Amino acid sequence: MKSQNFSRELGSAFGSPIGMAQAPVELDGSVGEGGGQILRTSLALSLITGKPFHLRHIRARRSRPGLQPQHLASVRAAAAVGQAALKGASKGSTDLVFEPGPVAAGNYHFAIGTAGATGLVLHTVYLPLALAEGFSTVTIEGGTHVPHSPCFHFLELTWRGYLGLLGLTLDLTMRRPGFYPRGGGLIQASIQPVSQIQALNLAQLTLERKIAGFSAAAGLPEHVRRRQADRARQGLRALDCDVHLVEETWQGGPGSVLGLQVHTGPVPTFFFSLGERGKPAERVADEAVHEVRAFLEADPPAMDGHSADQILLPLALAPGPSRFAVAALTQHTLTNARVICAFVDRTIKCHGQVGEAGVVEVL
Secondary structure (H helix, E strand, C coil): CEEEEEEEECECCCCCCCCCCCCCCCEEEECCCCCHHHHHHHHHHHHHHCCEEEECCCCCCCCCCCHHHHHHHHHHHHHHHHEEECCCCCCCCCEEEECCCCCCCCEEEEECCCCCCCHHHHHHHHHHHHHHHHHHHEEEEEEEEECCCCCHHHHHHHHHHHHHHHCCEEEEEEEECCCCCCCCCCEEECCCCCCCCCCCHHHHHEEEEEEEEEEEEEEEHHHHHHHHHHHHHHHHHCCEEEEEEEEEEEEECCCEEEEEEEEEECEEEEEEEECCCCCHHHHHHHHHHHHHHHHHCCCCCCCCCCHHHHHHHHHHCCCCCCCEEEEEEEEEHHHHHHHHHHCCCCCCEECCCCCEEEEEEEE
């Protein structure tokens, strides 16, 4: 099994240990996954550690490099909660300097202005606020169900569940949905302060072949949600699963989503697929069922790859070691490990090949 070891002591393409208190951490946004995650993790850790950073080549591996509206929203949200000074915070910028101040708990409202992912802005600020003194609420306007981002229901069911195992308490509410390209969604998060994050040791999940979920459409004919649900039921029953899906009509849109919750413990595992112009409802269902099938084939059952990526940051701040199995190791997780080790004195070992089952250790 291939193993990748990330350690601040060893240095990396993201920089070496800080020599002076005000020397910025130098980061290269073209390394590894090369997307917006490098930015979000850097912003969060800068607020938490008090270390400024300089990020160049932002989103260099994307078709539209540089800061786009949802990334700018994350930068500005981080600057607001941490009273930070900015240089290069403009649309299309590929170079950013971020100098944090003290993080203040409070009530915050951020509007992305597009269908940019509300969940990714939340990922940027939730942990600095949880570690601040006092209760916080965060309201974010934008996209709740958009491509290449965790949808609201994943955040509510799976992400929030894993954070709970670490002692982090968030309450999430979707006031209205927002699909690409119109956006218009709104989520609210209530964040409880935490004094210490808990480590995690999770060798495998418990698994029942029971699937609950929903097929929802907004601003589209009723047959869309019905066809999504019918096709998903057919595919899941072929996997020998007990299936319970409800059909829902949402306000707003246009857009559709199929969400499937696998009964795993200690946290449910959520998968979803989104509709788009010219994409048949049956294909929406097939995509979500394919993800469930791949997950069920993992032996033993293990944490999904998205969750592994997202809990790595808080685990790096927990005292003591953590170790968990993952159903599919992702390039996002490897990149996140590199960024984290540029800011904090931890060693992160990722055992396995990208796309295959693996084990992650935070030492």
